[in-house]
Amino acid sequence: MKVLVAVKRVVDYNVKVRVKTDGSDVDIANVKMSMNPFDEIAVEEAVRLKEAGKASEIVVVSLGVTQCQETIRTALAMGADRGVLVETDATLQPLAVAKLLKAVIDKEQPQLVILGKQAIDDDANQTGQMLAALTGFPQGTFASKVDVAGNELTVTREIDGGLETLQISLPAVITTDLRLNEPRFIKLPNIMAAKKKPIETLTPAALNVDVTPRLTVVKVAEPAARAAGKKVASVAELVEKLRTEAKVL
Amino acid sequence: MSVLVIAEHDNHQLKAATLKTIAAARKISSDIHVLVAGHQCGAVAEAAAKAAGVTKVRVADGEALAHQLAENMGTLIAGIAKEYEAVLAPATTAGKNYLPRAAALCDMAMVSDIVAVESADTFVRPIYAGNVLATVKSSDAVKFVTVRTTAFDADDSNSGSAAIEAVAAVADSGKSRFISAEMAKYDRPELTAARVVVSGGRALASADNFKSVLTPLADKLGAALGASRAAVDAGYAPNDYQVGQTGKVVAPDIYFAIGISGAIQHLAGMSSSKVIVAINKDEEAPIFQVADYGIVGDLFTIVPELEKAL
C-alpha cells in the first residue's frame, strides 16, 4: 500500500506571532518555522504502517515556498521514502491546497492519504475533508486510532462527547488528532540519510490548478489583551472578591 | 436570499449549538432555513421549527443519515447549497467534518470558526491559536461558514413557527460505515455551554486526583469539568474535556484554571471567559497574565479549602 502524507511548513507552535503595523497580515519574517505538529503525527503514522509491513512506500508532499524542502527533509528523516514539493510563492488556501493534492494523487495513486486535522497557522481544519470530496474518497477525520485490514480501515475519531469508530474503504483520507501517536525524535544518521532521498519539484501550473484565493484578508488585528488581574492572598479573599467584585457567584 | 443552517442533533434532541448558529445566520439574513439531516428525527425538526427566526425547516430523513457520515452529509448539503447565499454549521466536530466536504463539492471556499459577522460576505475568525483575529471576505456565490458557538447568543424564546418540509435523503455512499460510538455520560453541564468551568492540568498528577480533587468543587458550583491537553494526554481526563486551540472553546462566566500553566494553545480555548481564576504554585506561570484572580499555592490544599468556603 502506498501512503501519501501532506506536510505543511508553519510558524513554530512556540512562537507568538505579531501583526504588521499596517494590519495587512501577520509578520512572519525571521520567525522559527517547523512542520505543522499534526503533520508530524501524520508522518509518524505512515512510518509505523511501513514498519508494520502494511505500507510499501511513503510519499510526502508539501506545497508552498522553496523552504518547504526543509519540511520535506524532516519527514524523510522520520522515515518517508521520497518527497514532492509543489513550489509556489502564491498564498494557498485550503481549497487550492486540496486541488493541488488531488492532482498529485492522480499521478501517484496512493491507497491511503494522511493529513493533519488542522494547520496551526490558519486553524482552518478543512483541507483533508475537501481533498476527500474532490477525490471521492471516504474520510476519517480527527483520528486517534487507525487499523488497516485488507481493503478497509477502522478509524476511531475524537468527537464532541466521546469517540466514534467508523469503517471506511480504501482509498481513503485520514486526518490526525493529537492522540494518534507520539512522533519519534529524529536521529542524526537519519538526517544524513534523508539528504540522499529524492524530492521532485512541481508547480501549480504544471499540475494545471488555479490557486487564486477565494477569500480576501481584509485586515488582521490582535485581540484586545486581557489585563492581568490581581493575586489574592487567601481562599477567603478569593470567595469574597468573586461574590462582591466580580459578582459571578 | 436565504441562509441555510445545518442542525446539530442526535436524532432526538436539537442541540444548543444550532440556536447559536441561527443567531449568527440572523446577522446575514432574515430568511433562515434549517436542515435537519438524520434518521427518525421528527422531534428535532419540530424543535427547530420553534426556534426564533427560522422560516422553514427541511428534513432529510433516511438511514444513510443516521450517523451524519460526512460522505452522505456532504452530498446532501452540496445538493441544496446553491439555493442559498450562505450555509452555516456549528464549528463542532460534526460541522467541521461535513461542511468542508460539501463546500469542496460545490467548488467553493469555506470560512472556519467565525466569531463575528461583519456583513453578508465578511467575517471575523481567529487564527494562530487566537493570537490574531482575521477579517476575511468571501467572493464565492455561496458562503460556507462554521460558527464558533460561544461567540453568539442563542435566542431560546421558542417564538418561531416555521413550516416543515421534506427533502429527499441521499443514498448511502457505501464507502463508510458507522461501527460504534462511546459517548461519555455526564451528569453535569456540557462544557461549551456551562456557566462555570473547573479545569485541571498536569499538576493533578493522576486520574484519581483529577476526580477526587476537582469533582467536589465542580459539584458545588454546578460546573462542567475541563482539562489541559497535558492532563488529557496523561490519561487524567477524557479527551473531550480538552480546552484549547485543538480542543473545545469555552466562554463561561467563570473559569477555574487549576494546575494549568497557561500555554497559548490552552489560552486559545478559554480566554473569552468572563472571569478567570488561576490556582498555581508557580507565581511566574503565564496563566496569571490572563487571570482576573490568582492564588499562588498548592492546589491540593487550596481546592478543598475553596470548596468548603463556597
Ligand SMILES: Cc1cc2nc3c(=O)[nH]c(=O)nc-3n(C[C@H](O)[C@H](O)[C@H](O)COP(=O)(O)OP(=O)(O)OC[C@H]3O[C@@H](n4cnc5c(N)ncnc54)[C@H](O)[C@@H]3O)c2cc1C
Ligand atoms: C499543536 C498543539 C496543539 C495543542 N493544543 C492544546 C489544546 O488544545 N489545549 C491545551 O491545553 N494544550 C494544547 N497544547 C499543549 C500546550 O502547549 C501545553 O503543553 C499544555 O497546555 C500544558 O498543559 P498544563 O498546563 O496542564 O501542563 P504544564 O505546562 O506542565 O503546567 C502545569 C502547571 O501546574 C503547576 N503546578 C504543579 N504542581 C502544582 C500544585 N501542586 N499546585 C498548583 N499548581 C501546580 C505548575 O506550576 C505548572 O504551571 C497543544 C500543543 C500543540 C503543539
Ligand SMILES: Nc1ncnc2c1ncn2[C@@H]1O[C@H](COP(=O)(O)O)[C@@H](O)[C@H]1O
Ligand atoms: N501548504 C500545504 N502543504 C502541505 N500540506 C498542507 C498545506 N496546507 C494544508 N496542508 C495539509 O492540510 C492539513 C489541514 O490544514 P488546514 O485545513 O489548513 O487546517 C494540514 O495539517 C496538512 O496536512
